[in-house]
Structures are given as structure tokens and as C-alpha cells.
Amino acid sequence: xxxxxxxxxxxxxxxxxxxxxxxxxxxxxxxxxxxxxxxxxxxxxxxxxxxxxxxxxxxxxxxxxxxxxxxxxxxxxxxxxxxxxxxxxxxxxxxxxxxxxxxxxxxxxxxxxxxxxxxxxxxxxxxxxxxxxxxxxxxxxxxxxxxxxxxxxxxxxxxxxxxxxxxxxxxxxxxxxxxxxxxxxxxxxxxxxxxxxxxxxxxxxxxxxxxxxxxxxxxxxxxxxxxxxxxxxxxxxxxxxxxxxxxxxxx
Ligand SMILES: NC(=O)c1ccc[n+]([C@@H]2O[C@H](COP(=O)([O-])OP(=O)(O)OC[C@H]3O[C@@H](n4cnc5c(N)ncnc54)[C@H](OP(=O)(O)O)[C@@H]3O)[C@@H](O)[C@H]2O)c1
Numbered sequence: 001x002x003x004x005x006x007x008x009x010x011x012x013x014x015x016x017x018x019x020x021x022x023x024x025x026x027x028x029x030x031x032x033x034x035x036x037x038x039x040x041x042x043x044x045x046x047x048x049x050x051x052x053x054x055x056x057x058x059x060x061x062x063x064x065x066x067x068x069x070x071x072x073x074x075x076x077x078x079x080x081x082x083x084x085x086x087x088x089x090x091x092x093x094x095x096x097x098x099x100x101x102x103x104x105x106x107x108x109x110x111x112x113x114x115x116x117x118x119x120x121x122x123x124x125x126x127x128x129x130x131x132x133x134x135x136x137x138x139x140x141x142x143x144x145x146x147x148x149x150x151x152x153x154x155x156x157x158x159x160x161x162x163x164x165x166x167x168x169x170x171x172x173x174x175x176x177x178x179x180x181x182x183x184x185x186x187x188x189x190x191x192x193x194x195x196x197x198x199x200x201x202x203x204x205x206x207x208x209x210x211x212x213x214x215x216x217x218x219x220x221x222x223x224x225x226x227x228x229x230x231x232x233x234x235x236x237x238x239x240x241x242x243x244x245x246x247x248x249x250x251x
Pocket of ligand 1: 011012013014015016017018035036037038039041059060061062087088089090091110137138139140181182183184185186187188189190
């Protein structure tokens with residue numbers, strides 16, 4: 001119960017990595033607020049295991065008032081915010097010249113501006129408390145380019161720099177701002193990527209082969225890394241990009 005009494009907000013907490021992190025934090029004693037657009041997915045997570053403290057807030061992170069309301073909900077329910085996991089994200093693929101400008105904008109509104117706005121509203125409360133842990137879910141593609149995923153990669157790269165700069169801004173105020181950079185993870189996002197592929201088996205084999213470990217990650221392998229970055233025993237760590245990628249970045 002190493003997170004007993006701690007309050008956490010997880011955007012995109014209704015599925016995939018966000019869901020795994022919500023369950024893991026709650027199993028370790030945290031009071032968790034999961035946020036996302038689909039209420040049914042959020043409700044499912046809240047009801048998944050008895051005895052856990054998980055509540056939900058419907059929130060589109062690209063909408064400023066939704067971000068403000070989510071932070072207010074966590075404060076009114078829990079009286080504090082210790083952890084913010086900016087995990088909500090979308091992906092789409094295609095060569096750059098075929099990407100619609102509106103789609104590019106949507107990617108940045110959700111993957112980058114959403115994380116920025118959640119931080120904007122949560123940080124004043126963390127500063128008042130003299131501590132807080134922010135983890136952004138970037139990607140190995142925030143550190144490396146990848147043909148066909150330029151827009152996604154650019155948004156995740158922006159998140160890397162947002163993480164580093166915010167880490168510097170609040171290092172002396174008790175805040176720790178870090179990012180996880182996962183490789184391929186078995187989540188609905190990855191499933192939908194395979195569904196769109198011409199040959200799903202070949203696409204899976206190709207993606208697995210990119211990882212020196214020869215496989216993709218389970219969402220709980222990323223969730224464990226998020227908990228590590230929010231552990232009070234790891235207080236000297238800020239502005240770091242924790243690659244959980246089966247060895248891709250080492251190549
Ligand atoms: N799977 C991978 O291989 C992989 C690798 C590296 C990084 N990541 C990152 O990990 C994060 C989680 O993705 P995942 O793999 O767990 O896939 P996922 O299951 O599709 O999760 C994405 C979550 O983001 C939420 N979301 C999307 N747009 C939103 C918005 N506007 N406002 C609020 N929530 C929104 C979705 O819920 P709603 O649709 O209900 O809003 C969903 O719960 C993403 O940022 C992704 O880029 C994934």
C-alpha cells in the first residue's frame with residue numbers, strides 16, 4: 001500500500017495503459033480519478049475490482065473547461081492532487097503529405113495541448129502542497145522518427161520537451177515531472193493499428209521484430225514504470241524520459 005492516501009488523476013484511464021495504471025495505483029492504496037470521453041469505458045474500470053477507490057469524470061482533454069473541471073473534481077473528492085498521469089492520446093498513420101491539416105491539429109490538441117492544460121490546472125495545487133508527481137505518456141516515437149507516423153511522432157516529441165521544460169520550472173517547488181516512452185504495447189490503440197493494416201499478421205510480426213526483445217509490452221509493464229516515477233523514494237528524478245521499449249532506443 002505504498003500509495004495509501006495519495007490522490008491521482010489519470011487521463012485516458014478507461015482503457016489500455018491508463019486502465020492498468022489506475023488499477024495498479026488503486027491496488028496500492030491510491031484514490032484514483034479516471035478521465036476520458038467514453039463514460040462506459042470509465043465506468044467499467046471503476047467497477048472492475050471491489051474495494052478499490054476509483055471514480056470517473058467524463059473529460060475531453062482537448063477542451064479547456066473539461067480539464068479545469070477534472071482537476072476540480074479530484075480536489076473536491078480527494079482534497080488534494082498528488083499524481084497526474086497525462087496518458088490520453090490518439091494515433092493515426094499515413095505519409096505526411098496525405099495527412100489532413102485538421103487531423104494534425106486534432107493530434108496536437110489531444111496529445112500535447114491536453115497534457116499542457118491538465119498541468120496548467122493541477123500545478124498550482126501541487127505548488128501549494130509543496131509536492132506533486134506528473135508523468136506524461138510520450139512514446140519511443142517521441143525520441144525517434146518513424147515513416148508513416150510523423151504527426152504522432154511530432155506530438156510525442158513535443159511532449160518530451162514539455163516534460164523537460166516543466167521539470168526545470170518546478171524542480172525547486174517539490175514537483176517531479178517525468179515521462180514514460182513506451183515501445184509497442186498491447187492495447188486497443190495497437191489493436192486498431194493492426195486492424196487498419198493490409199496484412200495484420202505481417203504488421204504484427206514487423207512491429208515485434210523492431211523490438212530487440214522480439215515482443216510487445218503488456219500494459220502493466222508500463223503501469224509499473226509510472227508507479228516507479230511517482231514513488232517518494234525516487235525524489236531525485238525529474239525531467240527524465242524512461243524508455244520501456246524492449247530495447248529499441250538502445251539500438
Ligand atoms: N499502445 C502503444 O503501443 C503505445 C506506445 C507508446 C505510447 N503509447 C501512448 O499511451 C497512451 C495510452 O494509449 P493506449 O496504448 O493505452 O491506447 P488506448 O487504449 O487507445 O488509450 C488511449 C486513451 O486515451 C483516451 N483519449 C483519447 N482522446 C481523448 C481525449 N480527447 N480526451 C480524453 N481522453 C482521450 C481514450 O479514451 P476515450 O476515447 O474514451 O476518450 C483512451 O482511453 C497514449 O498517449 C499513447 O500514445 C501507446
